[in-house]
Amino acid sequence: MKPQYWRAVFTHEWRNSLAARRFFSWCFLIGFPVLIVGLLRYTQRDNPDPMEFLAWGAIVFVLIPGICCMLSLLLTAAPFLQAELEGRSWIYLSVRPGARDALLLGKYLYSVSRTVLMATITLVICMAIGGFLGEFRYLLAILVLILLGSLAYGAIYIFIGILIPRRAMVVAVIYSGLEFLLSLFPALINRLTVQFRLRSLLIGWMDWENSPDLDFFASSGLFSEVPAWQHVVILLTMTVVLLFLAGLLLNRREYIAIRDE
Amino acid sequence: MIQLHNATKLYGTVIGVNDISLELEPGAYGLLGPNGSGKTTLLNLITGQLSPTMGTVHLFDARVSHDQQVLGQVGLCPAMDLLPIAVDGIEWVKYMTQLYGFSAVEAAERAHAALDLVGLDDARHRAIAGYSRGMKQRVKLAQAIAHEPQLLILDEPFSGLDPVARHDMTIFLREWISRGKSVLMASHILHEVEAVASHYLLIYGGRLLANGTTDEIFGMLEDYPREIEIVCDDAARLALLVQQQSVVDSFQFREDGQGLTIITRKTLEVYQQLPGWLEDQQVVIREMTSSDESLQALLEILMKIHRGEI
Numbered sequence: 314m315k316p317q318y319w320r321a322v323f324t325h326e327w328r329n330s331l332a333a334r335r336f337f338s339w340c341f342l343i344g345f346p347v348l349i350v351g352l353l354r355y356t357q358r359d360n361p362d363p364m365e366f367l368a369w370g371a372i373v374f375v376l377i378p379g380i381c382c383m384l385s386l387l388l389t390a391a392p393f394l395q396a397e398l399e400g401r402s403w404i405y406l407s408v409r410p411g412a413r414d415a416l417l418l419g420k421y422l423y424s425v426s427r428t429v430l431m432a433t434i435t436l437v438i439c440m441a442i443g444g445f446l447g448e449f450r451y452l453l454a455i456l457v458l459i460l461l462g463s464l465a466y467g468a469i470y471i472f473i474g475i476l477i478p479r480r481a482m483v484v485a486v487i488y489s490g491l492e493f494l495l496s497l498f499p500a501l502i503n504r505l506t507v508q509f510r511l512r513s514l515l516i517g518w519m520d521w522e523n524s525p526d527l528d529f530f531a532s533s534g535l536f537s538e539v540p541a542w543q544h545v546v547i548l549l550t551m552t553v554v555l556l557f558l559a560g561l562l563l564n565r566r567e568y569i570a571i572r573d574e
Numbered sequence: 575m576i577q578l579h580n581a582t583k584l585y586g587t588v589i590g591v592n593d594i595s596l597e598l599e600p601g602a603y604g605l606l607g608p609n610g611s612g613k614t615t616l617l618n619l620i621t622g623q624l625s626p627t628m629g630t631v632h633l634f635d636a637r638v639s640h641d642q643q644v645l646g647q648v649g650l651c652p653a654m655d656l657l658p659i660a661v662d663g664i665e666w667v668k669y670m671t672q673l674y675g676f677s678a679v680e681a682a683e684r685a686h687a688a689l690d691l692v693g694l695d696d697a698r699h700r701a702i703a704g705y706s707r708g709m710k711q712r713v714k715l716a717q718a719i720a721h722e723p724q725l726l727i728l729d730e731p732f733s734g735l736d737p738v739a740r741h742d743m744t745i746f747l748r749e750w751i752s753r754g755k756s757v758l759m760a761s762h763i764l765h766e767v768e769a770v771a772s773h774y775l776l777i778y779g780g781r782l783l784a785n786g787t788t789d790e791i792f793g794m795l796e797d798y799p800r801e802i803e804i805v806c807d808d809a810a811r812l813a814l815l816v817q818q819q820s821v822v823d824s825f826q827f828r829e830d831g832q833g834l835t836i837i838t839r840k841t842l843e844v845y846q847q848l849p850g851w852l853e854d855q856q857v858v859i860r861e862m863t864s865s866d867e868s869l870q871a872l873l874e875i876l877m878k879i880h881r882g883e884i
Binding site for chain 2: 407411567569
């Protein structure tokens with residue numbers, strides 16, 4: 314596939330995304346973590362024993378690479394095919410050679426880049442509110458987690474969107490809830506979740522493994538101390554495999570809105 | 575250009591297209607059939623959006639399901655109306671053209687040229703959401719021709735158009751064909767197709783009932799009885815005249831008593847001889863129609879032939 318195919322989809326999606334009518338989704342996705350962090354900061358204003366950075370960092374981790382990224386991807390990646398089917402544009406796209414792959418890759422990259430941008434803005438605002446903008450190591454770690462999380466969750470939601478286009482959002486929401494719960498399950502199954510990998514990476518990169526506050530996490534196997542590259546490879550492999558399967562399905566299945574038959 | 579060999583498409587237990595075999599050389603074709611007859615399914619098979627449950631479909635000697643690049647030679651103008659999307663007409667056509675592999679600059683040039691050709695002027699810079707049906711149809715057509723395909727496939731292209739837009743569409747399609755390009759146009763209205771195509775494919779119940787030029791198709795019906803409706807002021811007198819004629823197989827009185835329905839295998843002779851029968855008989859003919867000239871009637875006769883009923 315020539316790069317101009319997916320670039321056309323990517324550019325088209327970004328142009329639409331910056332339209333005034335999409336402004337609300339940007340405001341919501343950036344606004345709600347900022348609001349929560351702001352409220353937290355407000356309640357701490359007169360506290361003689363201020364919140365430790367570890368607690369603050371954990372909250373920001375759950376809010377941004379966790380909820381904020383997942384929500385953004387849920388809104389853009391999961392319904393990507395259904396939007397074309399409902400918008401009656403699929404019939405135009407599907408008769409163009411290579412357009413199916415272009416749609417998959419273009420929309421995936423759009424979802425990921427939009428999410429990364431949104432999450433980065435949110436992260437900077439949240440860190441500024443907390444007064445931790447100087448924590449460069451943490452900032453860098455979270456930025457990488459945002460990228461890895463967006464790549465992996467984007468691929469999962471795109472796959473769901475192709476597998477079950479008409480119920481993609483519902484299934485993706487159920488999946489997200491289940492994934493989050495499973496990642497907190499003190500059993501081997503939690504290793505299959507993206508959350509587990511992201512959490513382990515954060516704890517490893519921040520050297521929080523031996524923190525007494527995380528004793529429970531360590532004893533319950535809620536993070537892994539294997540080298541970081543292993544988590545990264547697992548996440549990237551999962552992403553590539555899911556995108557490959559999604560491409561296969563998209564090219565082989567019949568998606569069509571039949572009007573007059 | 576297009577080859578179908580025993581192509582069948584099933585939707586579960588419902589047959590969309592039933593065992594169609596045909597071979598089309600480059601040219602202008604009208605795909606005729608009533609709503610629900612399988613026209614869109616057939617077009618979807620040809621454009622590779624559906625795979626045949628049985629049989630094969632080849633387009634420009636390639637199986638679309640195996641070689642999607644062949645779709646670069648095809649432009650599709652579907653029947654579905656564009657939803658009121660917020661992008662400009664020119665942006666949308668450019669985007670659609672880019673998906674044929676053109677760079678942004680070249681796609682923009684081609685999009686402008688295509689919109690010029692279909693006659694969408696300043697409106698191209700407005701959001702499609704504010705377009706009339708005719709304007710949307712022009713945009714749909716522009717996205718189908720911007721990459722200069724060899725074959726243009728149109729599904730109900732006249733649907734919802736006003737008389738001026740219909741005329742413009744007819745002129746455009748004639749010019750397109752005169753440039754040596756091919757057209758396959760699906761419609762349920764015979765005269766719309768007649769204005770553009772000289773070759774017809776008649777489809778009904780998912781089956782291809784006939785395939786040929788107007789003369790060939792009507793020639794097939796020569797030996798089968800057809801009906802002529804005559805509205806007159808004295809049906810009884812007309813009946814006396816008609817029963818003496820050898821070219822009339824049978825007749826019956828109309829339900830309203832205002833004339834006759836003549837059944838004949840020799841419609842042309844009836845038309846030629848009728849003025850002679852009426853000479854000095856004081857019967858005033860008010861209206862004369864052959865319902866068999868309509869597409870529905872034509873298809874019904876073909877179905878009866880197909881089922882061996884006549």
